[in-house]
Amino acid sequence: MLETIPHVILVLSGKGGVGKSSVTVQLALSLVRAGKRVGVLDVDLTGPNIPRMFNVEDEKIRQAPGGWVPVRVGEREEGQEDTRIQLMSLGFLLKDRGDSVVWRGPKKTAMVRQFVTDVLWEDVEYLLIDTPPGTSDEHISLAEQLRNVNPDGAVIVTTPQAISTADVRKELNFCKKVGINVLGVVENMSGFVCPHCSECTNVFSSGGGLVMANEFGVEFLGKVPIDPAFNMMIESQGSWEGKGGLVQRYGDSQLCGVFKGITERLVVKVSPPEKGRDEKALSDVSGLN
Amino acid sequence: MAAVALPLQANIMGPPPADPQLVAPEPEHCPGPSSDLAGKGDACAGCPNQQICATAPKGPDPDLPLINARMSTIAHKLLIISGKGGVGKSTFTSMLAHAFAQSPSTQVGVCDIDICGPSIPRMMGALGESIHSSSSGWSPVYVADNLGVMSIQFMLPGKDDAIIWRGPKKNGLIKQFLKDVEWGVLDWLLVDTPPGTSDEHLSVCGYLKGTGVDGAVVVTTPQEVALLDVRKEIDFCRKAGIEVLGVVENMSGFVCPNCEGESQIFHATTGGARALCKEMNIPFLGAVPLDPRIGVACDYGESFFDAYPESPACEGLMGIIGKLREGMGLPPLESEGVEEEEEEEEE
Ligand SMILES: Nc1ncnc2c1ncn2[C@@H]1O[C@H](COP(=O)(O)OP(=O)(O)OP(=O)(O)O)[C@@H](O)[C@H]1O
Ligand SMILES: [Mg+2]
Numbered sequence: 001m002l003e004t005i006p007h008v009i010l011v012l013s014g015k016g017g018v019g020k021s022s023v024t025v026q027l028a029l030s031l032v033r034a035g036k037r038v039g040v041l042d043v044d045l046t047g048p049n050i051p052r053m054f055n056v057e058d059e060k061i062r063q064a065p066g067g068w069v070p071v072r073v074g075e076r077e078e079g080q081e082d083t084r085i086q087l088m089s090l091g092f093l094l095k096d097r098g099d100s101v102v103w104r105g106p107k108k109t110a111m112v113r114q115f116v117t118d119v120l121w122e123d124v125e126y127l128l129i130d131t132p133p134g135t136s137d138e139h140i141s142l143a144e145q146l147r148n149v150n151p152d153g154a155v156i157v158t159t160p161q162a163i164s165t166a167d168v169r170k171e172l173n174f175c176k177k178v179g180i181n182v183l184g185v186v187e188n189m190s191g192f193v194c195p196h197c198s199e200c201t202n203v204f205s206s207g208g209g210l211v212m213a214n215e216f217g218v219e220f221l222g223k224v225p226i227d228p229a230f231n232m233m234i235e236s237q238g239s240w241e242g243k244g245g246l247v248q249r250y251g252d253s254q255l256c257g258v259f260k261g262i263t264e265r266l267v268v269k270v271s272p273p274e275k276g277r278d279e280k281a282l283s284d285v286s287g288l289n
Numbered sequence: 290m291a292a293v294a295l296p297l298q299a300n301i302m303g304p305p306p307a308d309p310q311l312v313a314p315e316p317e318h319c320p321g322p323s324s325d326l327a328g329k330g331d332a333c334a335g336c337p338n339q340q341i342c343a344t345a346p347k348g349p350d351p352d353l354p355l356i357n358a359r360m361s362t363i364a365h366k367l368l369i370i371s372g373k374g375g376v377g378k379s380t381f382t383s384m385l386a387h388a389f390a391q392s393p394s395t396q397v398g399v400c401d402i403d404i405c406g407p408s409i410p411r412m413m414g415a416l417g418e419s420i421h422s423s424s425s426g427w428s429p430v431y432v433a434d435n436l437g438v439m440s441i442q443f444m445l446p447g448k449d450d451a452i453i454w455r456g457p458k459k460n461g462l463i464k465q466f467l468k469d470v471e472w473g474v475l476d477w478l479l480v481d482t483p484p485g486t487s488d489e490h491l492s493v494c495g496y497l498k499g500t501g502v503d504g505a506v507v508v509t510t511p512q513e514v515a516l517l518d519v520r521k522e523i524d525f526c527r528k529a530g531i532e533v534l535g536v537v538e539n540m541s542g543f544v545c546p547n548c549e550g551e552s553q554i555f556h557a558t559t560g561g562a563r564a565l566c567k568e569m570n571i572p573f574l575g576a577v578p579l580d581p582r583i584g585v586a587c588d589y590g591e592s593f594f595d596a597y598p599e600s601p602a603c604e605g606l607m608g609i610i611g612k613l614r615e616g617m618g619l620p621p622l623e624s625e626g627v628e629e630e631e632e633e634e635e636e
Contacts, residue, residue, distance in 0.1 A: 016374010046521065173449055231554075231555060
């Protein structure tokens with residue numbers, strides 16, 4: 001099913017809690033804001049966060065002839081094509097949001113295969129795949145299942161401190177071993193500007209992602225600061241009234257500009273101009289607001 | 290269109306069964322190599338393991354008595370868990386270990402079962418070490434006379450090597466950590482786990498259940514995305530029959546080192562760990578504020594607990610230890626060494 005999607009991008013990290021899901025969400029929002037059609041596949045089976053982050057925890061996945069129908073989020077303009085973000089996550093299959101999913105490897109492998117082969121994505125141009133931390137069953141299965149799909153590659157997320165880059169180095173070596181192309185490194189939670197005195201503190205140190213990218217000879221896509229307002233935005237979605245969903249409101253976020261830059265670099269990276277795979281991509285993204 | 294239902298979950302109530310040696314990976318709909326249906330299920334037809342599974346002896350894992358014997362010399366066994374990644378399980382584990390090890394008469398072990406992302410060796414200043422094995426087992430790496438550590442990181446040829454293992458291999462190693470490591474007589478064994486509810490958790494809970502494990506300490510950060518995963522972890526513990534001793538809220542509040550103004554980096558929009566504990570009726574053990582010096586100490590393998598004993602983070606930790614011990618029916622930390630041995634050194 002994924003063979004027909006022009007761009008498949010994984011978001012990976014060896015370390016947990018560094019912001020894989022947040023980066024996935026923001027890449028999706030940035031791509032949509034640039035007029036792209038986006039799908040998000042959440043392969044974190046035991047800790048799926050994508051439904052919460054898009055405020056669609058109560059949605060369910062439906063079975064249609066030929067496969068599973070993804071959940072749509074965003075606003076649909078009347079009379080226009082449905083360009084909303086398409087989501088698939090194990091979170092949509094749970095009876096209660098607090099239920100644990102306790103599976104050993106083979107069950108996980110089966111679910112990953114189903115996610116890759118049985119979802120009815122509709123005209124998606126960019127499919128982003130959010131993953132759990134580590135280099136185990138989900139990752140091995142994903143690498144195997146995606147072999148025929150020929151994904152563009154992976155965005156690697158890390159925070160700056162050594163305890164995080166140490167695990168992420170393992171992820172880079174994993175990519176090398178299983179033949180996943182590394183598109184670049186995002187350094188998340190890099191510095192925090194105190195709202196009281198405007199002094200920047202490196203809460204989780206700074207620069208570690210850049211050093212690691214250089215050492216492994218992969219592109220450094222950018223630094224993302226800590227922005228508590230981002231969490232507030234995600235968490236307050238339920239109380240928004242009137243028009244303007246996450247896609248619009250993200251435009252006011254301090255992080256939107258940062259991710260615009262990262263997304264531009266990524267789009268260029270996955271659409272080499274000489275191949276003309278997606279020539280309009282760059283101008284589209286640059287032309288944004 | 291019908292809503293899609295979730296497939297059945299692994300059985301986590303019983304003791305871990307004996308696992309036959311397979312010659313090929315389990316097929317997708319494998320009934321389980323040790324289940325009653327092994328070798329006889331629909332998925333077994335054509336599976337290279339079919340004969341092995343069908344003829345393998347059924348029953349509990351024959352290694353269980355060996356694990357029980359090893360664990361019998363350990364007074365208290367705690368699991369440090371969280372559904373969410375990066376909330377500070379390993380940091381909390383190492384701080385807890387250092388705090389317990391303050392008293393020279395208290396023997397402490399830390400077992401790191403995070404196979405894909407082991408952080409304990411770096412945090413505890415033992416990054417370049419390796420383990421020694423003898424006929425009687427593997428000896429832990431000692432970072433202090435009374436503080437031993439075991440981690441897969443000690444077994445890797447290169448520090449950046451990725452461990453690309455599926456479940457069964459991880460389970461095998463965890464079993465060895467519990468069966469073959471010469472912990473000796475310990476007051477505390479702290480088991481640091483990876484995030485999630487998967488093979489590692491099933492295995493360690495299964496193996497430890499019969500050994501009188503005290504229970505699990507759950508670590509979270511204040512925001513709902515983390516609490517959401519923590520709910521799942523607590524649900525898992527309940528299903529697995531592991532007692533939840535309480536929840537620790539980490540990184541709650543950040544104090545600017547420049548102006549001392551406090552801000553919330555991970556907003557507790559749903560009431561944080563306190564509200565979760567109330568809702569799920571489990572003890573709230575306390576909170577540790579976000580202190581950038583903790584991260585630096587971890588990177589350099591220094592004990593934050595020893596370097597900044599007066600910091601709010603350490604005060605938070607001491608409060609947590611107090612509550613934890615109280616819940617376990619133990620006397621406060623100050624009196625431990627005095628009671629167990631006539632030591633006068635500790636503070
Ligand atoms: N730049 C940022 N500024 C502020 N908060 C952030 C930032 N990036 C991530 N966060 C927050 O940090 C927490 C962890 O992020 P996230 O859930 O995306 O990590 P993850 O790597 O997907 O974690 P897991 O390993 O558990 O899947 C979330 O609450 C998220 O909102
Ligand atoms: Mg995530």
